[in-house]
Amino acid sequence: MGDIEAISGLAPPAPTPFTSSPSLDAFKIPLKTYLQEHPEFNSVAVAAFVFNEDGKLLIVQRAAHDSFPLLWEVPGGACDYEDESLLHAVARELWEESGLRAKSIITLVGEGMAIPYRGNRCMCKYSFLTEVEQYDVKLDPNEHQAFLWVTEEEAKAGRCGDVDFKYTTKDQRLAVFEAFKLRDSRQARAD
Template sequence: MAKATEVTAGSAPAAPTNFTYPLSLAPFNLPLQGFLAVNPKFKGIAIGAFVFNEEGKLLLVQRAAHDSLPLLWEIPGGACDFEDESLLHAVARELWEESALRAKSIDTLVGNGVPFSAHKGKGPLWCKYSFLTRVEGYDVKLDPNEHQAFLWVTEEEAREGKCGDVEFQYTFKEQELAVYEAFGMMKEKTTLG
């Protein structure tokens, strides 16, 4: 029976920067300012990390009760900062800050990016890019300021919104659809060897 696990991060070292990535992701190896210059319709970029464990289960994290979108579920991620060396470095940083997992490689983009506007669709246009990310180990430690629990879910559980006795809802429909796409990509990767 699966239960949502609550764990908190202690004082952790800086986010890892020694991950690998394929040439196909070179367009995301730009600093935020450079990426926005090439994509001027966006005013900001958010990123996400799809992390699967050795059993093929996906990491989902539950937003803190005191944060925006309280108690809803998502993959680790967040906003790219101008201080990030690149968008790919933002993926590694956000993954580290939110789960204490070290990115070993950022393998591929899931989907084509999801444009969105903050403030109920009336704010500036942002885009969220999410990536299949391999990690060094699976010992998750959450930052309680952002997330309060995590689950490793199968595709069936992800689609049912239930893992053991924990029922969950995604932050947005787009997040849910991206989860399904990531599972499909992992299946295809496994089939191709």
């Protein structure tokens, strides 16, 4: 398929342990505790921004039969009450949606975003820059049907090779741009 790949995943084992930055300690709490402390929200979603060794960002295409069919996003999803913490939800969702194991959850990308849904309900979504153990993507075809590793220019243009793509939402698109800026500023500080 050229620059676009679709791989069927197998039932995943539990994600391996990961490290996280002390700046993320506020997210080392279970969903139930977070919702008790933030009654304005009914649920929490998380997303993982993963860059490969070439500095390209992983984006995944939603399945044709799912909500936002055929649109593109970064791996993520809803926190579950069974998750040990919100950060564990990041690692779990990354594993379930891409087959990638979180090695380190580094920093928050942007701020928490309130997303109204189903009438008067409201979800908060947090996105995190995440390092992984390997880059061998294995998609769950029930959720996503393809993936791309994109450069910043491709992310802005909405085109990678011969594939045109659109993000699930304007906010997802803006978060992608923010992740590239954050990655660049972290690299500049490291140099």
